[in-house]
Amino acid sequence: MADNQKMWGELGMNLELHDQLCAVLPGAVGDVFMSQENRPEKMDFFDMVLADVHGIRPAELIEFKKNGGKVFGTFCAYVPDEVIFAAGGIATGLCAGSQFWVPGGERYLPANTCPLIKAMLGARFDRTCPFYRTADMYIGENTCDGKKKAYEILGTDVPLHIMDLPQMKRDVDREKWAYEIKELIKVVEKETGNKVTEENLAQWIKNVNAKRTALKRLYDLRKSAKAPISGTDTLLVSQIAYYDDPQRFTQMTNILCDELEQRVADGVDVAPGAKRILVSGTPMAIPNWKMHNIIETSGGVVVCEETCTGTRYFENNVDESGKTMDEMIQNIANRYMGINCACFTPNEGRFDDVIRLAKEYNVDGVIDIHLKFCQTYDIEGYTLAQRLEQAGIKMLSIETDYTDNDASQIKTRVEAFIETLE
């Protein structure tokens, strides 16, 4: 802990404020994670990462930087880690999932901005997150209007490159995304001083594919009629995927999956009698476990997430058959353009995904959750409800933020929804 304090001080963090953040974490972890029964033993790695969330990984990143390495902070599942690592850099997710950062963001942003975006600015300007401090450069992306405009303010305090994400999915848009990836390559090459070679890129396509494959394996195990792992635990794994070392993460996730395979064979069920729930909607950045905690203490078990901290992050791999630089870049572009985010139009693919996942995971109902003031997902809720009704699948819609003041009202709604599934 003393080493951490020294490191945080050297990062120019606001130590007094950061201590307040650190003080609430152990209680939250105890309430949400340790209170669960029959957890997989191999969650111990992920518990450890969480327990020292601002210590272990930032220390690794600082060590990497001491040897001349460059760290890139990212915010979105569309930004391809492959090219950053292929340039010898490290990509790390910048999370923004805590209410602690929201008031800081409100100094810069209108109150009716989504909490994720407010927390993003609060974490940077309050100087209370070592990841935000460590990153040499941020890679933003034009997804929703809120993020797009907030990046303009964020960019006044840190070097920031914006990728211009298309909002439709025609051939011209996939080509455009390939162009944006080429631009990103130039940026990371300049920042790191390293060339992205064909050999390196091919290798990192394989490495990141392996990481996605490990997550897919984890999710496939949740299709078992008896849940071998809770949704809350899986959400933590998905959140850590954004910022841990990719190869270590792949290894540790596969070790967890080995245990879960044995659990499935042994018929272990972490939530006997619980209703199987698919969560769809907006990302749940660490430490946002609010809805999973409510659902799993109200007679439900979350068996899949159609979110950026779920299937949108790992479904579909990059085609590994590309030989030339151009082929590889286009294959990367095609993979990422396959993600179905509500910032695109039309976005039928997302509705198809939710219905497909509801069937694949044999769920009893869908809970569509969006962050307050997230207009794109809020509006899509209307069509999603219609599509699910046509498919004969029940849906509950929840709008919420990072605070706890609506928790008991939401709990009533979730409990009532689960009662209607009886």
Add this chain to the structure above:
Amino acid sequence: MKYIGIDIGSTASKVCILRDGEKPVFEVIPTGWNSKITAGNIRNDIEARFGGLDDAMVVATGYGRISVEYANKVITEISCHGKGGYEMIGRDCSIIDIGGQDTKFINVTKGKAVDFLMNDKCAAGTGKFIEVMANRLGLTIDEIFDLARTGIAIPISSLCTVFAESEVVNYMGEGRAKEDLAAGVIESVASKVYNLVQRKSLQDTVIITGGLSNNEYFAEQLSEKLGQTVIPMEDGRFAGAYGAALFARDIK
């Protein structure tokens, strides 16, 4: 055997006692500031008047349901209002429940709540809104309804109780007639309920439960908005407690 349903609402707590071969008995007391104390008072009252709980099954519902430590089971007010409302009207129906802190819409099919909506933005369109506005106008809840009948509604547009209160204060400053303001307040609640309900399809029968359930004027206003007869229910405020007692009878 006794089957007891206890509905701890945000404003009032309702109790239903079912005994084989007898009509249900309904009681209501203010919830006060502490649901645990209220739950204890209800227990003492039941024990004094109907004997101990040894031969009883208790189901608790309402926002304070977890405070009823002696309950055999806890069920949400959505399911309880669905079941109680269905028993009261005797057929499948849509239920509009105007509660103290929220408004619920419930579709009941084959006697069971299958679909619901709750207002999630704020207290506008709830009993709390009427309470705040009645206070502002120096009226009781009954008086604001009586006065509203005689007025011509002034549109109140704010979506939020706090802003709506400012709006009403502005109108008061302009010296508008009290009855027109009262009519505006009730009209605004009916509009909010309509906005909530229009996202779902209504059943042929629509009833009101909760605190405004036996208010004929409100039912008329709502019928007008929905273009369909909305039936006020004499004991509708007890629908949740009644449903809970019926669930208690189902406990094996």
